[in-house]
Amino acid sequence: MTTLNPDQINVILATDCGSTTTKAILIEKIDGQYRQTHRGEAPTTVEQPVADVTAGVINAATEVGELAGRRLVNEQGQIIRPAKPASGGQPPEGCDIYISTSSAGGGLQMLVTGVVREMTAASAKRAALGAGAIVMDTIASNDRRKPHEQIQRIRELRPDMILMSGGTDGGTIEHVVEIAELIAPAKPQPRFGTGYRMPVIYAGNKEAAKFVAETFDDSVDLTVVENIRPVLERENLGPARDQIHDVFLEHVMAHAPGYDKLIDWTDAPIMPTPGAVGDILQQIAKARGINVVGVDIGGATTDVFSVFDGPEGEPVFNRTVSANLGMSYSISNVCAEAGMPSVLRWVHFDMDERELRNRVKNKMIRPTTIPQTLEALVFEQAVSREALRLAYIQHREFATTLKGVQQQRTVGDTFSQQKSGQSIVDNMKLDLLVASGGVLSHAPRMEQTASMLIDAFEPEGVTELAKDSIFMMPHLGVLASVHSRAALEVFEKDCLIYLGTCVAAKGRTKPGKQCFSYEISGSTLNERGEMSFGDVRLFPLGLGETARITVEPARGFDVGGGPGKRVEREVRGGTVGLILDARGRPLILPEDRAECRRTVKEWSESLRLYEGSGSPRRR
Amino acid sequence: MKRTVPIVIAAATGFVLIVSSFIPLTEEWGSAAMQWFNILAAIAFVLGGSNLLRMNLQKISDRRLGWGYAAVTLVAFLVTLFVGLFKVGVQPTESFPTYAWAAPYNQEGSFLWWLFEYMYKPLQATMFSLLAFFIASAAFRAFRAKNPEAIALLATAFIVLMGRTYVGGLMREFLPERLEWLSFDAMTNYIMSVFNLAGMRAITIGIALGVASTSLKVLLGVDRSYLGAGDD
Amino acid sequence: MYEFFKTLDRRWIFLLMLIAVGLPILRGWQFPERPSPMVQSVFDAIESLPEGSQVWMAYDYDPGSQGELHPMALAFTRHCALKKLKMYYMTLWPQGPPMIQKNVDVLRNEFPDLQYGVDYVNLGYRPGYEGPIKLAVTDLRKTIAADVDGKSLNDLPMTKGLKNIQNVDLIINVSAGYPGTKEWVLYAATPYNISSVAGCTGVQAPYLYPYVPQQLNGLLGAIKGAAEYEFLLLEAYPQLRENPEAQEALRRMGPQLLAHLVLIALIVIGNVIYFVGRRRGDV
Amino acid sequence: MQTRVLSEQVSVLRREWGVGSGEWAVAGCRSAPLVSSTSHLIFQISNSWRGVTIFALVFVLTLGQAAAQEPPRPVSDLRAVDHPNDVGESVDLSWTISPDDDPEADPQLVSEYRVERMTASDSDAVDDPEFLHEKEFVDIAKVGADEATFTDKGLKRTRTYLYRVIAVGPGGESPVVETETAVGPAMDWFRTDRGWLAVIVLLICGAVTAFIVAAKSGRELYIRKIPGLEAVDEAVGRATEMGRSCVFISGIQDINDIQTVAGITVLSRVASLTAEYGARLEVPTARSLVMTTARETVEASYLAEGRPDAYRQDDIYYLTDEQFGYAAAVTGMITREKPAACFYMGTFYAESLLLAETANAVGAIQVAGTAEPAQLPFFVAACDYTLIGEEFFAASAYLSGEPVQLGSLRGQDVGKLLVAALLVIGCGAATWATVSGSPQASAIVTFLQDNVLGSGGFLP
Numbered sequence A: 001m002t003t004l005n006p007d008q009i010n011v012i013l014a015t016d017c018g019s020t021t022t023k024a025i026l027i028e029k030i031d032g033q034y035r036q037t038h039r040g041e042a043p044t045t046v047e048q049p050v051a052d053v054t055a056g057v058i059n060a061a062t063e064v065g066e067l068a069g070r071r072l073v074n075e076q077g078q079i080i081r082p083a084k085p086a087s088g089g090q091p092p093e094g095c096d097i098y099i100s101t102s103s104a105g106g107g108l109q110m111l112v113t114g115v116v117r118e119m120t121a122a123s124a125k126r127a128a129l130g131a132g133a134i135v136m137d138t139i140a141s142n143d144r145r146k147p148h149e150q151i152q153r154i155r156e157l158r159p160d161m162i163l164m165s166g167g168t169d170g171g172t173i174e175h176v177v178e179i180a181e182l183i184a185p186a187k188p189q190p191r192f193g194t195g196y197r198m199p200v201i202y203a204g205n206k207e208a209a210k211f212v213a214e215t216f217d218d219s220v221d222l223t224v225v226e227n228i229r230p231v232l233e234r235e236n237l238g239p240a241r242d243q244i245h246d247v248f249l250e251h252v253m254a255h256a257p258g259y260d261k262l263i264d265w266t267d268a269p270i271m272p273t274p275g276a277v278g279d280i281l282q283q284i285a286k287a288r289g290i291n292v293v294g295v296d297i298g299g300a301t302t303d304v305f306s307v308f309d310g311p312e313g314e315p316v317f318n319r320t321v322s323a324n325l326g327m328s329y330s331i332s333n334v335c336a337e338a339g340m341p342s343v344l345r346w347v348h349f350d351m352d353e354r355e356l357r358n359r360v361k362n363k364m365i366r367p368t369t370i371p372q373t374l375e376a377l378v379f380e381q382a383v384s385r386e387a388l389r390l391a392y393i394q395h396r397e398f399a400t401t402l403k404g405v406q407q408q409r410t411v412g413d414t415f416s417q418q419k420s421g422q423s424i425v426d427n428m429k430l431d432l433l434v435a436s437g438g439v440l441s442h443a444p445r446m447e448q449t450a451s452m453l454i455d456a457f458e459p460e461g462v463t464e465l466a467k468d469s470i471f472m473m474p475h476l477g478v479l480a481s482v483h484s485r486a487a488l489e490v491f492e493k494d495c496l497i498y499l500g501t502c503v504a505a506k507g508r509t510k511p512g513k514q515c516f517s518y519e520i521s522g523s524t525l526n527e528r529g530e531m532s533f534g535d536v537r538l539f540p541l542g543l544g545e546t547a548r549i550t551v552e553p554a555r556g557f558d559v560g561g562g563p564g565k566r567v568e569r570e571v572r573g574g575t576v577g578l579i580l581d582a583r584g585r586p587l588i589l590p591e592d593r594a595e596c597r598r599t600v601k602e603w604s605e606s607l608r609l610y611e612g613s614g615s616p617r618r619r
Numbered sequence B: 001m002k003r004t005v006p007i008v009i010a011a012a013t014g015f016v017l018i019v020s021s022f023i024p025l026t027e028e029w030g031s032a033a034m035q036w037f038n039i040l041a042a043i044a045f046v047l048g049g050s051n052l053l054r055m056n057l058q059k060i061s062d063r064r065l066g067w068g069y070a071a072v073t074l075v076a077f078l079v080t081l082f083v084g085l086f087k088v089g090v091q092p093t094e095s096f097p098t099y100a101w102a103a104p105y106n107q108e109g110s111f112l113w114w115l116f117e118y119m120y121k122p123l124q125a126t127m128f129s130l131l132a133f134f135i136a137s138a139a140f141r142a143f144r145a146k147n148p149e150a151i152a153l154l155a156t157a158f159i160v161l162m163g164r165t166y167v168g169g170l171m172r173e174f175l176p177e178r179l180e181w182l183s184f185d186a187m188t189n190y191i192m193s194v195f196n197l198a199g200m201r202a203i204t205i206g207i208a209l210g211v212a213s214t215s216l217k218v219l220l221g222v223d224r225s226y227l228g229a230g231d232d
Numbered sequence C: 001m002y003e004f005f006k007t008l009d010r011r012w013i014f015l016l017m018l019i020a021v022g023l024p025i026l027r028g029w030q031f032p033e034r035p036s037p038m039v040q041s042v043f044d045a046i047e048s049l050p051e052g053s054q055v056w057m058a059y060d061y062d063p064g065s066q067g068e069l070h071p072m073a074l075a076f077t078r079h080c081a082l083k084k085l086k087m088y089y090m091t092l093w094p095q096g097p098p099m100i101q102k103n104v105d106v107l108r109n110e111f112p113d114l115q116y117g118v119d120y121v122n123l124g125y126r127p128g129y130e131g132p133i134k135l136a137v138t139d140l141r142k143t144i145a146a147d148v149d150g151k152s153l154n155d156l157p158m159t160k161g162l163k164n165i166q167n168v169d170l171i172i173n174v175s176a177g178y179p180g181t182k183e184w185v186l187y188a189a190t191p192y193n194i195s196s197v198a199g200c201t202g203v204q205a206p207y208l209y210p211y212v213p214q215q216l217n218g219l220l221g222a223i224k225g226a227a228e229y230e231f232l233l234l235e236a237y238p239q240l241r242e243n244p245e246a247q248e249a250l251r252r253m254g255p256q257l258l259a260h261l262v263l264i265a266l267i268v269i270g271n272v273i274y275f276v277g278r279r280r281g282d283v
Numbered sequence D: 001m002q003t004r005v006l007s008e009q010v011s012v013l014r015r016e017w018g019v020g021s022g023e024w025a026v027a028g029c030r031s032a033p034l035v036s037s038t039s040h041l042i043f044q045i046s047n048s049w050r051g052v053t054i055f056a057l058v059f060v061l062t063l064g065q066a067a068a069q070e071p072p073r074p075v076s077d078l079r080a081v082d083h084p085n086d087v088g089e090s091v092d093l094s095w096t097i098s099p100d101d102d103p104e105a106d107p108q109l110v111s112e113y114r115v116e117r118m119t120a121s122d123s124d125a126v127d128d129p130e131f132l133h134e135k136e137f138v139d140i141a142k143v144g145a146d147e148a149t150f151t152d153k154g155l156k157r158t159r160t161y162l163y164r165v166i167a168v169g170p171g172g173e174s175p176v177v178e179t180e181t182a183v184g185p186a187m188d189w190f191r192t193d194r195g196w197l198a199v200i201v202l203l204i205c206g207a208v209t210a211f212i213v214a215a216k217s218g219r220e221l222y223i224r225k226i227p228g229l230e231a232v233d234e235a236v237g238r239a240t241e242m243g244r245s246c247v248f249i250s251g252i253q254d255i256n257d258i259q260t261v262a263g264i265t266v267l268s269r270v271a272s273l274t275a276e277y278g279a280r281l282e283v284p285t286a287r288s289l290v291m292t293t294a295r296e297t298v299e300a301s302y303l304a305e306g307r308p309d310a311y312r313q314d315d316i317y318y319l320t321d322e323q324f325g326y327a328a329a330v331t332g333m334i335t336r337e338k339p340a341a342c343f344y345m346g347t348f349y350a351e352s353l354l355l356a357e358t359a360n361a362v363g364a365i366q367v368a369g370t371a372e373p374a375q376l377p378f379f380v381a382a383c384d385y386t387l388i389g390e391e392f393f394a395a396s397a398y399l400s401g402e403p404v405q406l407g408s409l410r411g412q413d414v415g416k417l418l419v420a421a422l423l424v425i426g427c428g429a430a431t432w433a434t435v436s437g438s439p440q441a442s443a444i445v446t447f448l449q450d451n452v453l454g455s456g457g458f459l460p
Helices: A053-068 A118-129 A147-156 A176-184 A206-217 A238-255 A260-266 A273-288 A333-337 A340-344 A353-365 A374-398 A446-457 A473-482 A483-493 A595-607 B002-021 B029-062 B067-085 B111-142 B148-163 B165-175 B177-182 B184-220 C001-007 C010-027 C037-047 C063-082 C097-110 C129-137 C181-189 C203-213 C222-236 C238-242 C244-280 D003-019 D034-049 D129-133 D192-216 D229-241 D258-277 D288-304 D324-336 D351-363 D373-382 D388-400 D402-437 D437-452
Strands: A013-015 A019-031 A034-042 A097-102 A107-115 A133-139 A161-164 A197-201 A220-224 A294-296 A302-309 A317-323 A432-436 A461-468 A498-502 A513-520 A528-530 A538-539 A546-553 A569-574 A579-580 C054-060 C085-089 C122-124 C170-175 C196-200 C217-223 D076-082 D090-096 D112-122 D138-144 D149-152 D159-169 D243-251 D278-283 D316-318 D341-345 D365-370 D385-388
Touching: A013 A053, A013 A473, A019 A053, A019 A473, A019 A483, A019 C010, A034 A053, A034 A483, A053 A260, A097 A260, A097 A446, A097 A473, A097 C181, A097 C238, A107 A118, A107 A238, A107 C203, A118 A161, A118 A238, A118 A273, A118 A374, A118 B067, A133 A147, A133 A340, A147 A176, A176 A206, A197 A238, A206 A220, A206 A579, A206 C238, A220 A238, A238 A260, A273 A294, A273 A302, A273 A317, A273 A432, A273 A473, A273 A483, A294 A446, A294 A546, A294 B029, A294 D402, A302 A374, A317 D258, A317 D324, A333 A353, A333 A374, A340 A353, A340 A374, A353 A374, A374 A446, A446 A498, A461 A569, A473 A483, A483 A498, A498 A569, A528 C037, A538 A595, A546 B002, A595 D388, B002 B029, B002 B184, B029 D034, B029 D288, B067 B111, B111 C010, B111 C063, B111 C097, B111 C238, B111 D324, B111 D373, B148 B165, B148 B184, B148 C244, B148 D129, B165 B184, B165 C244, B177 B184, B177 C122, B184 C203, B184 D138, B184 D192, B184 D258, B184 D373, B184 D388, B184 D402, C010 C244, C010 D034, C010 D258, C037 C170, C037 C196, C037 C217, C037 C222, C054 C063, C054 C097, C063 C085, C063 C097, C063 C170, C063 C196, C063 C222, C097 C122, C097 D159, C122 D385, C129 C181, C181 C196, C181 C203, C181 D316, C196 C203, C196 C222, C203 C217, C217 C222, C222 C238, C238 C244, D003 D034, D003 D076, D034 D076, D076 D159, D112 D149, D192 D402, D192 D437, D229 D243, D229 D258, D229 D341, D229 D365, D229 D388, D243 D258, D243 D324, D258 D278, D258 D288, D258 D365, D258 D388, D278 D288, D278 D324, D288 D316, D324 D351, D341 D351, D351 D365, D365 D388, D373 D385, D385 D388, D388 D402, D402 D437
Parallel strands: A013 A097, A107 A133, A107 A161, A161 A197, A197 A220, A294 A432, A432 A461, A498 A579, C054 C085, C054 C170, C085 C122, C170 C196, C196 C217, D243 D278, D243 D341, D278 D316, D341 D365, D365 D385
Antiparallel strands: A013 A019, A019 A034, A294 A302, A302 A317, A461 A498, A513 A528, A513 A546, A538 A579, A546 A569, D076 D090, D090 D149, D112 D138, D112 D159
């Protein structure tokens, strides 16, 4: 790996080795600004017969190179560095840095342990998820399983690594050692490679470390890092996270086919894909000082990322993986968990439930099918709304303030004793909602993407909506670790496609009653009017345009300034425009099916969701 | 069985006592039950005392954290017991001059009296006066004007604190008679006899109903958690 | 400055409180009082009794609450002695007898004319929480057969004919908790329509206010009540001015004033820190 | 005569208005002054026009002073009736005092009244020597001048009695006045003066029981979230992580206090959690009986959690009955051992703040619950969570989550409704009576006061 002066970096190649495809993008400095210019794709080659991840990388890079008219790969099948400008008829060649992420082979799978499920175990889980791992199970002293059940479970799972936590510094030793005593005899086997020892990261009570070390024999490779929860009042996820990344590289990657080579090639450590996505969201939240929620809905799982102000005002990052919520492999589960009526409430015409069930099963066994009729599209988007909604609920429940903290009470709390462990996810404070994943990115009309986001996440107040154009957030996440300015610039300009802004009022009243009045003034858009409760309206406000909006909510409604308080904000336009939402929060659809259908039809017409889409087309 | 018998006893006694309020025939039974309880409690005291003795002896012999305190406890316990039980230093009274122990155990000048006067009393007073210090630190920490309720409480606290001192009454000197109700002591009296009173009554009614329903649950054997969780 | 107060060690507060309480005691600061209507009614209840009336002195407190209650107990005793009332002392608290003894000592030393057994009697401690109250109002001898020295009630002129306390003219209760004022009101004063006044600790006062004026003629709340009472007593009986011990509560109002001012100051400082902190974004 | 009877009634009535009527023992525990609270309230509110006048004396008997040496004139109107609402051992005597009995007069002509009794018949023990002794009139009591009633106690139900009253003065004894017919004390089976109290008790207890039964049959009952109880898990978790102990204090009263019982039910929950989490639980008690009860409870909880091995009997110990001694011992323990979680559930007095502030200083999560209004402010200021009054009593139902227990809470609400209804009706009628002077409204108020909340029995 070479360290370069960021100012001298002009051409960046980034790849993301997914489980099926390896995506490469090229970022170039154009007129002093970093832009993503070209992208290429090739099948991932981790599995037999190739069994060398670099082959896929080279293929993808070659494709990008061809598109860009830049030679990126030399005859030896290696990426050319550093970049050279075109000279003497020769096309420009090479790149200044090459970076990569990886989720091939199922990503990073971890087992985490802690003492109390809601405290250190939750912190450990947060650290693992934040590092981009899939948490296979959480073992805790109070997980209501008997020791033999726990040992059995550890044996069954074949994690890439184990993260152990538990106890504050100076806290319990007994419980931590007890868990170690469960792991030691279970002798968990790593997923890849038979010849190496199970990596165990210990990030618990520092005073218990030596006892834990004594418990394990040579079959595990124990590393001790700073306590994840030195006191209950504070989380210290950084060291554990970094260690996870190191172990990921040293052990897990090193044992996956071809990765040893890939590690040598890259100029920054390879990161697990979701970890990189989290990083870029954190970067953007920090740079712009905003609260961000990102979602990536896939076939099997849905990842939700959020960066919100914590209780002390510092930004707190959370990631959850909803393993059973997805649009293909898990679609049946979504329908089962949400219930068919819940899915159907988003559909504005009659559907035969039997046919629907067939459709669901079809999607499950043929994950790559895309909707062929409007009906199918509407239904798929209805399912996605429910999947996103459920995933967000899970995320809210996980993204809480720390539990086990002593509360400092004042007399003002006499009548309202707030619990700790409240969710820090607050839709009113949410500024930017970023969508990615097939059903969202590839919806035929951007209005549909926006509508799905609003219906599922129910943002309150003023919220910008955006989608990840070609899923390059992972690449940018890694890039941020070496060149954050470049990452942010590309993120703003090329990665995000702004859909527009949603202005929604929190509160409920009877349909038809006044909800808020608005006044919009901008260069192209000048409107004023009133919104009745239950209405939703779309105003055109193009990409790059902004307008000033003043909202005067009716009594009991809140658009961010407090109940009934006037709010004046600058709003950003996008491919969809400005959406004023007076449907109320929480968003409740009529119970009666016919009534519900009529309401949803009205909404979809207001938002021009399915206008002119006789048949879906891909963009 | 282990749980059924106590429940039956509790239910029987309890219902009889409720009924005894209304049926003259059973009126005496309440005090009989109370006497039984006192006897039981007295016997249990032996249990408690011996447990205290054992625990502290154990602490000392194990040299556990703070065993010095255990030693002090033990010595104090035994000395007090001895001095009180054997009426050490008690002088005969006028009425019974020939019986050495006729006077009460805490007769002035007796050992126990000395203990009481010069150890127990100052110690108790010290503990009680600690409250003043703790109230100060609690007030400093907890009295924050965070929301409207807190502001109301703060204002009330200010008035009552002032009203309970010399300053509260002093205000009257400067107020015309018509406005005397504005003085802190008058406002304090008003707050105490109107707002405080109303609030207290509401709380008391709620508590009374809570007591009634809790008692009933215990009597009906619905709530058995005091007999330990789990099944019979 | 802000940082200092934000992370203020409790011990500084304790020190400040110590000074606030100690200074007036050492310097002997004293302030005049202004009796409230409540205290006035307590005073009147005793003042209006004719000479020779019987008062039941139920003194249910212990050394712990002595600081708060002793001055008012003594004030009651002095007032009754000055009015030449017949006093029956009794306590339901195991640590009560020495408290009564202190009152009896006052009678012995300051009112040598009064005779034990004729003008006052010490019935000592009775165990059983509210039990003795119920017995005292129905059949006194079931709970008390002899005075504190073991002298039979039949041998004392005051108690010879006393069957129960239904006919006493006033119950004066000084109480620090349970059993105490509430129990005397519930089991004696209210059912048998006996006039009753009480003195209690500051913490209990809000709890007992609802009983005034129907079930209690008046209530002295803590040292403030005692001080106002002493003030009235001094006005009515100037001879007490000679006796510094009769002004104990008044003396203790000095520390109370300063302690309250310190409390208010602390609350103000606490809030200033809170608001400054909020502006700085610390909270 | 009238006045006497009236004042007797009034004193009974005051007794009932006072909290005395609520004295109602349950399971050996003193129970709440339930009804009296209501009555007390209305009593207070309507005080202004309550007849103080009924105490007014009408002794304006003006008679010339008789010669000093003459015996006083006799009493009149002597009546003996069975004492109402008792078990049958007393007879009430009443008479009109002698016309010579004038407290203002000097010298007084009547110094006392002598009451004499004779047993008229005995249905089962004719040979009883006592009976034989009372075959003629014997002195039973002396009643002071100006007194016109006497209750003769300790009688036998099998007998009937005759009474006579003689006024005694310096001039000798008045002629004897004797009751005409013999009376015998009768056993009353039900205290009619507490009839309404019985009705209210039945209503509330019935409501609680009815909802418990309804809950058993599977009706869903809503209960609002009580953060303080949810926080119990968190507090125990904190103790576990920090490797410190949990301290549970069930008040400083004995087990006959219902608050202690309520506290112990919370203890069983806390013990289940400490067993599950593997944390240490320490229970210092101020009463020996509470210690034994707590041991039983905790042991059962550990057993139910399948961790009987983790139960440590010595962690539940008795300290002292003495309030501040106990507080000193516990605060000392807290300062030394720095527990991570403290629970205060029961009756607390002045030690509340001492305990809570000390534990606050060592950084413990604290959950308190008490029905002592005076201590609530202290707990609120120093603890993380405080269960106020009835919340505390609701704790065991809440924690168990059993519908049967939740049913009892619903029954409690019926009680509240009843209280509220009485308040609204009473206050409304009283206001209307004052504003409009309507006799009907006054009648309602009087009925509420004297009968429903008083001791007048069922009928006006």
